[in-house]
Amino acid sequence: MITIESFEDKPNLQEEFAYRQIGSITIQVDPIDASTSLEFVMDYFKKNPAHAAIPIERNGVMIGILDRSQVEKMTESAWGRFWQKDLDAYITSPLLTLRADDYIEKNITKVTELNTEKGARFFAVFYRKSFFGIVGLREMLTRVTELRNRDMEKARIVQQNLLARDVSKKHPRYSIITWNRMANEVGGDFFKEFDVEGQNRHIIGCFDVSGKNVAASLSTMAIGSFFTALKYFDLGDRFGEKTTILMDKYIDNLTPSDMFITAALCYVDLTSNEVLIQNCGHTTIYIFVPGENNKVVGKALNPNLPPLGMGIIETEEQTSYRVPIVSGLRIVLYTDGLTDMVTSDGVRFEDDKTRDLIASVHTKSEADTAEAYTKAIDSWIHEAMLPDDITIMDIRFR
Known part of the structure; x- marks a missing residue:
């Protein structure tokens, strides 16, 4: 069974990973239990505007990721809030797990295909068999672009040195x-x-x-x-x-x-x-x-x-x-x-x-x-x- 550890009072572990590794762009956020009230989730997103998703667990096991946009749809009306179910009922995208020490370019095709097929935008990241955080498709695409630009610049310098x-x-x-x-x-x-x-x-x-x-x-x-x-x-x-x-x-x-x-x-x-x-x-x-x-x-x-x-x-x-x-x-x-x-x-x-x-x-x-x-x-x-x-x-x- 995969264990869930809290990141409270822990340093930012992104710095432990190389620029090309998934862990370097992973947001370290503690998961919440599926039985948590919708009001708590709404309050969480209000206090953390930079977070676009939150991981959901049940009985200490990661079961999915709840997208901010999904919560906003759920809370558009008082009727929706009244008929609230457990949070896992609103997780529509399948859970794809990535490794923090794996490389972004190696996984970009897999996550973009899942986004096209299922609309998934966020993915769970694990490190040494423990939950590490979540990463978004946008952040992965941005980093891939940055890596490409870096590589192109290095190739340009090498080529220009040869030609010069x-x-x-x-x-x-x-x-x-x-x-x-x-x-x-x-x-x-x-x-x-x-x-x-x-x-x-x-x-x-x-x-x-x-x-x-x-x-x-x-x-x-x-x-x-x-x-x-x-x-x-x-x-x-x-x-x-x-x-x-x-x-x-x-x-x-x-x-x-x-x-x-x-x-x-x-x-x-x-x-x-x-x-x-x-x-x-x-x-x-x-x-x-x-x-x-x-x-x-x-x-x-x-x-x-x-x-x-x-x-x-x-x-x-x-x-x-x-x-x-x-x-x-x-x-x-x-x-x-x-x-x-x-x-x-x-x-x-x-x-x-x-x-x-x-x-x-x-x-x-x-x-x-x-x-x-x-x-x-x-x-x-x-x-x-x-x-x-x-x-x-x-x-x-x-």
Whole structure:
């Protein structure tokens, strides 16, 4: 039999529980006997306006919870008060017991389903086989929201710390202007500049996960962990196309089967003075090659491989574009958040305006280029919400 203990003259035990545990939001209130008069209950709620329910027991055993709203209905008329029965007759919702040391997120589905089916709003909480108090659905939902916001903020900080290392990096032979804005606290865009130690080789990549928020940010962590592992791995002759195969297999093993990651990859070999470019299901890659008489030839590389994480790149015919490194060579990678951004009236930026924007900043300095991207994007969206993350990587060789 479950025993009932009084909390009178006892300290607030909520502090003993972690922020995620049910006990941290449980109201410690002594149960009343089912034979208690309705006047006593009315007086109790009047003296305790913060309490929306009270636990009911009979013979020392918890039998249910009486909702304040139910009491108010019972006392709407003198006739109702005259025909008062024992309090257990007015307990309409089934008694669901929760553990104070259990986790709120683990139980939220169960209590919301019971609320939908039976209208239950309050639930009994026990700790070490003794009654501890009651908890409301509203308090549980509020805490779940707070926990989600906390987790999102932590994920945002982790993701931003990872990305911050690769913003506007400079190298004696090239520079990268990186422009990034997330649509939510955390996102599915990722960008990376990786130096292959001691080999004068570099990997520059722009990635876009098929998803949003936490799930997408976790998948970007998979990309980050690949490059972390790559620090301790000798690529040998696998730099380039074979690296993409390794990346595809690695991400396939770590991410859910219904998620994939598009990628624009540049394998920069400063010894052979060549860039190998691959487009794995990504947006168009723009390449600007300087020619004679100060002319510039613009080229567009559309997807020529499937996205990463599907585990099939090894079976595909490897198609890559190789371009010699010369002073003035420029390669621009971006995610589809740029083409998909909309005005307040819902007009998309689309491919043509994206191409024109990228071409228009070709002769600008690095600082002016970043400013031009900001101005163009802010002018277009104005007060509209971003539907997706935007990342631009503008690579310029010297």
